[in-house]
Amino acid sequence: MVFDKAYFDAGVCRVGTQCEKWDGMIAASGDSEMIPMWVADMDFPSAPAIREALSGVLDWGTWGYTISGEADAKALCSFWARRHGLAIEPAQVLMSPCVVTGLRLAVRALTKPGDGVMINPPVYGPFFGSVKGNERTLVESPLRPGEDGRYQLDLADMEGKLASGEAKAVMFCSPHNPCGRAWSREELTALVALCRKYGAPLICDEIHADFVFEGEHHSILSIEGADEIAVMLCAASKTFNVAGLQQSSIVCRNAAMLEAIRAEMDGAGVKAGNAFALAATRAAYTDCDAWLDGLKAYLVGNRDYAMDYIAKNMPRVKVTPLDATYLMWLDCRALGLEQQALLDALAAAHVKVNDGLFFGELGRGFIRLNIGCPRSQLERALAQMKTVLG
Ligand SMILES: Cc1ncc(COP(=O)(O)O)c(C=O)c1O
Structure with a gap:
């Protein structure tokens, strides 16, 4: 086709x-x-291979508890290696229903009630709710349009809010919805440096990674030093138009942070094991x-x-x-x-x-x-x- x-x-x-x-x-x-x-x-x-994968699951005729694990993480890892040159290991991946679930879990796992979590508005609405809805304090560092109309980070403002302790973590959108920015390596490097300097976890939503039209998407995990502090959230849902199936991934190379998120998931009983979602996502990452x-x-x-x-x-x-x-x-x-x-x-x-x-x-x-x-x-x-x- x-x-x-x-x-x-x-x-x-x-x-x-x-x-x-x-x-x-x-x-x-x-x-x-x-x-x-x-x-x-x-x-x-959505792509024909996804439809075929879903038909295959439909043909089972019965849909009991489903194994999610190695094969699903491997499909994700191979996609990110192939499309974005990013090496992820299955052991660094947790499966979660939605990216917003991942945002909320990460906030709960990596910060304490009352802590300030910094976001860069204007930004995707649930960023606000993920902070305020978890008894954390919203800290805003607005983006500003530059001379060419592209929105920019105000790194000095962000540093001030981290240095004063007002913000203890950063929730970042890359590429940015709704400002349409594909952040440069330089901008991401500066952001990672700030978060490392102040020991702030960096929760990075990369759901729009596959829609960078010129040049490449730079995952936060491709930035030097990010492994210590960053959690990356991604999904096939936007890319392949399967958001109704609800399947996403949480990727983190800091084992302690990943464990904290896993514990939060276990505590809340959050599981990702929808047979249709897993099959569609594997097909999306493999054949589309x-x-x-x-x-x-x-x-x-x-x-x-x-x-x-x-x-x-x-x-x-x-x-x-x-x-x-x-x-x-x-x-x-x-x-x-x-x-x-x-x-x-x-x-x-x-x-x-x-x-x-x-x-x-x-x-x-x-x-x-x-x-x-x-x-x-x-x-x-x-x-x-x-x-x-x-
Ligand atoms: C930046 C961003 N994150 C998350 C989502 C929603 O993802 P999910 O449906 O997996 O929660 C959207 C949807 O528009 C989005 O733009």
């Missing part, structure tokens, strides 16, 4: 699949004409490289189309450069609309985007646009957005 533009152009109908992005939106809005450009999953069929390469090429086309269309037709909207992820961060502040008025106007134009405030107060005046869909859907959504933002 060829995973070319025509394959991804065809998309897949998701209505009636208990799909949050479509069915959830239609149920909440009552608008069956609304185009869903929100929740971070894609309107493409051609699908992923085709997808990335398609998304680059979508990104370039959207950038160009917005620049020409919605000049007051500032698009954040998209190094990585299929999630575009749009600054609509120049339109002077209140946040709810902005969202309501887009809804009236039958387009559903993510509210910038989901990513913290710094998202006021912003929206996030999901471009992981067939080009025709993106074209329609942008044309309808133009009626409000043009």
Whole structure:
């Protein structure tokens, strides 16, 4: 099978699949004409090898307790070695249901109640909840757009908050959702150096690792010295559009930290052993490289189309450069609309985007646009957005 533009152009109908992005939106809005450009999953069929793996499990005809272990970790290790040049050993891996589960477990295992955990907003909403929902203190070090519009870390601010003891750990998003940054080796090296200097665990969410469009993804674990302090969270869920199956991994080369997370998992009774999820994830990590390469090429086309269309037709909207992820961060502040008025106007134009405030107060005046869909859907959504933002 060829995973070319025509394959991804065809998309897949998701209505009636208990799909949050479509069915959830239609149920909440009552608008069956609304185009869903929100929740971070894609309107493409998952790779055929995943479907075959799931059919194989379906054919068992009975689904008792399932072994998860060596084969699953090996598939993950081989994928990361092949795609990202990162050497991981199965002994450094724990299986967890979701990446957000991993974020929360790591916070609980590596910090104490009351400790400050630093995040870099605007950032994925559950980062806030993973800290506050675990009786830890949220410490914010905002990202700032540089001259080229790319968001930057404020390392001096981060150091101040670590040095004063206000922050005892860092929760980091790499690549960054929603700012679309693929962090450079230099930036990651500086971050690791800071965390080592102050003995702060670094919890790094790399769920978007496979969507770096130019250059390569630098895993935190590829940075010198990171082994002592870093935990990396990853999944096949975003990459291969299998988030509904709920399977992720926690990778850590510091044995004591890994044990602390394992103990936290045991204490909470968190187990990953869903037969369908494990089979799909093994197939994704083993047999889907051609699908992923085709997808990335398609998304680059979508990104370039959207950038160009917005620049020409919605000049007051500032698009954040998209190094990585299929999630575009749009600054609509120049339109002077209140946040709810902005969202309501887009809804009236039958387009559903993510509210910038989901990513913290710094998202006021912003929206996030999901471009992981067939080009025709993106074209329609942008044309309808133009009626409000043009
Ligand atoms: C940065 C980031 N982490 C985690 C998740 C969610 O992952 P999971 O469904 O495995 O919890 C998302 C989904 O959009 C995300 O963008």
